[in-house]
Amino acid sequence: MSQPILNVKNLKKVFGTGCGICLKNDYFETNDNICSSCGSIIGCTGINFEVYPGEILGIVGESGSGKSTVLNIINYNIEADSGEINFSGYKNGLFNILNLSSQEKRKMQNVHYGIVYQNPHLGLNFNISSEGNAAERLLMAGSRNFSSIQDKVHDYFGKVELPVNRYKDFPKFFSGGMQQRVQIAKALVSGPSLLLLDEPTGGLDVSVQAKILDLIRSISRELKVAMILVSHDMQVIRLLCKRIIVMKHGRIIEAGLTDRVIDDPLESYTQTLVHSALQ
């Protein structure tokens, strides 16, 4: 097996002041992730996983289970309390990339990572054109040539099948599905080696959802970009991911091959999750 592109070790994030017994409570007994003594919320703790080149890793779990927290820590939107992430694209993965300077973090965001949010408002600036939105990543990364930037952006807009006559339009005039296409093109335009997808099809109708999923699958096949897909939709996960992680109360409770986890879930929560899905 090749080297992992991303290696996450012991990630921890507590929202709130935190206390000595925060991490010792049995949250599966109280069935929430709020510390009984200090009231802090356990965002995530003891998170360990690897992502390998070209694979799509799924993270599933109910709302508030810490899926997005993990993703946001990786993308530097949230600062972790402790833990280590090694990324093969940064100095051969020898350094903990959580400790980079803010300039280096921004470079990671703009060059090495791409992120697609469920809510396009988080990923796009609605007051500049779609093309400008995608160009922003290249400009942030230091490109200064208009024509070459434009060529690249048009190339990726073609890949995500955005209509040519809408390139200059503002994303606020787009449908939800098209906004997601712009987000995906924006994420890919700088040639990232890791794509972070935070429920990219949440809130879309099923036919548009199918097209976006198709797009993600073809991107994965053609560009060989590694992805982390966060979702609570088991069908989406089953379609795209070979390997998944199940999270609850900020912890990983089960991990394995998608087929194994879905067909033969070990944990009772995973069983509930699998069987709650509409057939």
Next chain:
Amino acid sequence: MMNKTDYQYNFAFLDENTKREIRRCIIKAVCIPGFQVPFASRELPIFFGWGTGGLQITLSVIGKETVLKVIDQGDDDSVNAVNLKRLIISTTNIKTTEDTKEADIIQSRHRITEDSLTEEQIYIFQVPLPEPLRKVEPKEIETRRMHGEKDYGKMYVKLYEDILHHGEITIGADYPALVNERYIIATSPIPRWDVPRLNLSENLFLFGAGRERKIYAVPPYTKVEPLSLEDYPFRKEDFSGKECGICGSRDSYLNELPSEDDNGKSYVCSDSFYCRTNKLKSKDGT
């Protein structure tokens, strides 16, 4: 009219501690070219927005022997220039001039004089909006972070959007420029015509924003590059085929005036002193 000899104010209106504080800010601004240094902008007998930033710098660096020139859009006799000059004269009793070469300090609203400047001269701008990033980022805390980390991508996105929608960069006056390869500054609101004059200049440029309480500087022989994209370089205003209706100059910044000529437009030099001397010169020549 106040008698010039019995004014009750300290020399140059401001008290000595205030002047010292402003001079310290100026030194800091010179040390970090393009960095906006906050200062305690004082109340003055003119309103914020009428040149209080430039005036406070002038009042702080002025001496008893200083020869001062004040212009407003290139014009010595415009109302803002005249009033500022009167205030300065009545509290300092110094000599003023309209001759660019003769002046030690030139305070200016929105123009750089056409005549070249020397190492001995200080050029002071009145700046209304010192933050060049404000157009792309409304939050002060965020613009400070962007300056601190040299995170200027958003500024270039603005240029990209301009080119995308209009085929060229549409910023007129107040064209942003990168100073000493580090900080982006708002170039007062001087026209694009004047921006290259900031680059590797012989004189010191000081920028004062009274309302926004910021001072910044472009020291002599400092690199100042107007922002641009590689294939869409910075361009000055184009006055080709036009000339000043008074002095006939073809290489100065021109103001457009309505006229009753056939095309309804006429042009005159923005710099009134330059225009006058140029006219005298051409008269002598003929």
